[in-house]
Amino acid sequence: MVPVTRGALGQIWKLSGDGRSWAVKELLFGCDEAQVAREAALRDSAAALGIASPRLHPAWHGAHVNSPGGGSWVKLYDWIDGAEADPSDPAVLDWFGRTMALLHRAGEGAVEGPGAWYERCPDDAAWEDVLKKVRDAGLAWADELDRFITTSVPRLGQWVTPSAPGGLVTSHLDLRPQNVLVGRDGPVLLDWDNAGTVSAEREFARAVHVWSGGNDVDIASARRLGRAYREAGGRAVLTGPESFSMLFATALNYVHVQAETAVDPEVTPEQRDFAARQAVTCLREAPDLGAVSRLVTALGT
Structure with a gap:
């Protein structure tokens, strides 16, 4: 092993x-x-x-x-042998759009609400607490975290709200290219650990953002994915920045959790180092509202 x-x-x-x-x-x-x-x-x-x-x-x-x-x-x-999916490959985008539609159609009718990770984000006191811990630990990225809390947290957090009761599905909840391997028999979807209830609209929005280049959005890729999704029976549509609530919530929660772990004396040094690297990476890749607006214009109702 x-x-x-x-x-x-x-x-x-x-x-x-x-x-x-x-x-x-x-x-x-x-x-x-x-x-x-x-x-x-x-x-x-x-x-x-x-x-x-x-x-x-x-x-x-x-x-x-x-x-x-x-x-x-x-x-x-x-064990699955294969290469990580290339989100610029038209065939992969078509496969992913169809796959997400199948998941959403099969998972229709969910009643239990989504978990807090997808619906809420840390409050001001929680951010202040973790920033103090990072500063007290002398970590080099404390100022970067401070700027993130001052700018990105309120800008994104205002759009994080509970999902409406309708439109909930049981789905994968982590539909990223990193969780798809392409082998000799085609794409394979990995990492179902987060499976549960989600708003189809919000999972669709997050997936479109991630699969079309994130902040460096490729509108042609986004439209291709959306077309494949709709042709396979997917019903979710983008209505505005509020559609991306799940994207914003998970981004903010992930930075907070990794920052907390980076200064946690109860975990191993290796786990703290991994968390610190993850926190810094995600601080610098926070979703951009400009990219979100371009996606809404291209794919929205």
Whole structure:
């Protein structure tokens, strides 16, 4: 078993033996077993629709996560060989638009509201607290965090609101190019850890932003994705900056969580270093309202 990559929630290992390979995800910050059950159920439903994804294997006791001792939780998946999806590839954009539409159509009728991560962001006191911790720790990016709190937080946070009851679906919630591998049999959707309830409009908006270049928006790519989504029966449309509430909420929450982890004495030095790098990267890539406005103009009602 060898380490392959590290994500926000865990370490990925490649387990090989007897001519076969599997992906082992070691969860570094605990485990919500009910969430893993939702992940497995949605992944299996998506597979029935023809959406390729790695199989999540159950443990001997039937659950799709196991704690073999030492405080770690692990999940076991089929290993997938492939290259990260190229969002500039028209065929990949067409595939992704169709796939998101299939997910939204299959997940219609969700009743339970989305989680706080997608609906709310830290208040002023929480930002002040983490900024003080970062300053007290002497981290070099404290001033950069201060500017982010002064500028990006109020500019984006004003658009973060609870979703309306209608239009909720059960979906993937992390539809990024980094979570798609293209192998010899075509694209495969990975990383279903966040599966749950979301506003279809808000997931569509976030995905269009991410897949069309983020702040360096490519309108042609955005339109192609949107066309593939609609032709496959997707119903979500962009109405304005409020459609991007999920994008803004997750961006702000991620910076806050990573900044908190970067100064947390209870985690390992490696985890603090990873969190600090993530925080700095995301501070510099905060969503731009100008790019959002261009997407609304190009794809909106």
